[in-house]
Amino acid sequence: MGKGRLEAFSDGVIAIIITIMVLELRAPHGTDWAELAGLLPIFLSYVLSFVYLGIYWNNHHHMLHAVRSVTGVVLWANLHLLFWLSLIPFATAWMDENHFSSKPVALYGVVLLMCAVAYSLLAAALVRHEGEGSTLATAFGRSRKGRLSMLGYAAGIGAAFVAPAVSLALYVLVAAAWFVPDRRVERLVG
Amino acid sequence: MGKGRLEAFSDGVIAIIITIMVLELRAPHGTDWAELAGLLPIFLSYVLSFVYLGIYWNNHHHMLHAVRSVTGVVLWANLHLLFWLSLIPFATAWMDENHFSSKPVALYGVVLLMCAVAYSLLAAALVRHEGEGSTLATAFGRSRKGRLSMLGYAAGIGAAFVAPAVSLALYVLVAAAWFVPDRRVERLVG
Amino acid sequence: MGKGRLEAFSDGVIAIIITIMVLELRAPHGTDWAELAGLLPIFLSYVLSFVYLGIYWNNHHHMLHAVRSVTGVVLWANLHLLFWLSLIPFATAWMDENHFSSKPVALYGVVLLMCAVAYSLLAAALVRHEGEGSTLATAFGRSRKGRLSMLGYAAGIGAAFVAPAVSLALYVLVAAAWFVPDRRVERLVG
């Protein structure tokens, strides 16, 4: 089974999720800079969620690039990932509405954690299909970053009940960890 | 006539339908777990509809994979299917708003039934175009599951006026029937 | 310049327009059939607009199938068509909100007319690019149906101020004219 439609469908869903979030950024009724500044937290959480979805799209792109074909199990593992990604706008909105209080910040971490779990399940399904000696399997030997990310999210969920700011810092840190080395690896390879 | 754009357009529409539903999951204003728990029925109906749309996308993917070209009749049969699929978010929302009372649950079944009818019309149009001896026609000799599903939806519609919980159980059962064996077949084949 | 991205972009925009309209179908708060029946006019106008967008997608598909490459003028002629198509949900909603009174029904006709004009401009840009003797030019010698459609819309706009029901009948008639013969032509050709 070809992988073209899986990629196209995933592109479509991620494109919609990433754009839906901007609908939360409702234009304020007044024209003061103060009103715009009031949107800053919402804007920053939009940036964070945008970056996370960008990371997932990039990684999805790289991972499927190394794959030749897909199976029914892979199709469902992919839909499972898209399901959790689709909850990011909801978790972002709840966090925004409540000024980053404990429970919404914890829930945001739960959704990020589930996305990471779903992504590693997709990777596992692909590795099983492609075989242990495949390029894909080799590339995913370095999935230590994946496990550390999950640890980061879990720590963030716990921290949310004490200091939500720490959780947010952890979420930003994990995003940075995916964003930065990606470029370093590329430079080494390219 | 090539099938590429039909696939791309269907991917786009299904991707949008599947993601639009998540807009119904509005972030609660408070931060209690109780408020989040109040969203559970909406969340579960989102999961069910997501799975149904996933099933249709998967089956659409498999069916068109076995097809070489399409006709004008196929284009319209496909649009007809997309039309009924596009009503799933509406039916889901009505069911949510009214706490799964009889009529909305029955309507949800009607929409699922019409999707199944539209899908079998699309299959019939493709079989007529590809010829009785084609791979497609052989693969659709086993459409007994399709007919049983329609029976399940019809029973669900009837049951909704007596016990909506039974209808929901039936809808879940039919979804499971499509979800599970898909993997079994795959394992046999792969 | 290749035509692949023009097709993909158009597919995306039309898929979104066609699905956005269903958001107008808001779930009623009660559970009476009467409340659902109250949505019937909105539902029927959704069906009509869905069919129109389906017709445009089908025709766009056929027309670009006969084309080998595109120019910058074609890109803009295509965006111009997408612009007018994007106003169909707005015109549909205004018509719905005002129970098909004169002015909204006239505006709906204006939007349909502008879509038809934009489509014929796109066709003209393609014919100029492909050359008079091309398959495309031959296929568009039979654009009499296009001119008759514009006449139908114009008549519908005028009739709206006297009897909006007549306008709606005209809009349905034109849609039917595109829907039905398409299949006849196909059968002759196929």
Add this chain to the structure above:
Amino acid sequence: MGKGRLEAFSDGVIAIIITIMVLELRAPHGTDWAELAGLLPIFLSYVLSFVYLGIYWNNHHHMLHAVRSVTGVVLWANLHLLFWLSLIPFATAWMDENHFSSKPVALYGVVLLMCAVAYSLLAAALVRHEGEGSTLATAFGRSRKGRLSMLGYAAGIGAAFVAPAVSLALYVLVAAAWFVPDRRVERLVG
């Protein structure tokens, strides 16, 4: 790394952004022409933003056409461009809601400026990847128009605090500058 998915994802995101804006055009409750006329400013700003997104899509299309492959840096430069483009509907809405008063008109210019900056960063990333002697690098020797556009936006931002109408005239002028010569170049080349 292939460029197919980058194009497909960008097409998806731009298609959604361009169509989301039309949701701001809410159907008025009355049926007077006056009420429709009251929407004219919103409609015109929709046209302007639609044209801008069309220009970006066209230029994106041309630029990536001249490219053979992409890198991780290019993927992020592209996401960065999509991020700023995704803010156009928000900036448009704020401008609409406040009848084109100073600050919203200035913000609209800021978003346009950031889109232009992001686009030139993407171009730079591509040129670095393709090499100075490549077709792409040659084609982007004529990016004087890009620098003049940024100047136009900056002037518009400043002018917004004195006379917002001047800013709007500047934004329209820059759009026209991209729209018109595109056709002239094409005619010379074609």
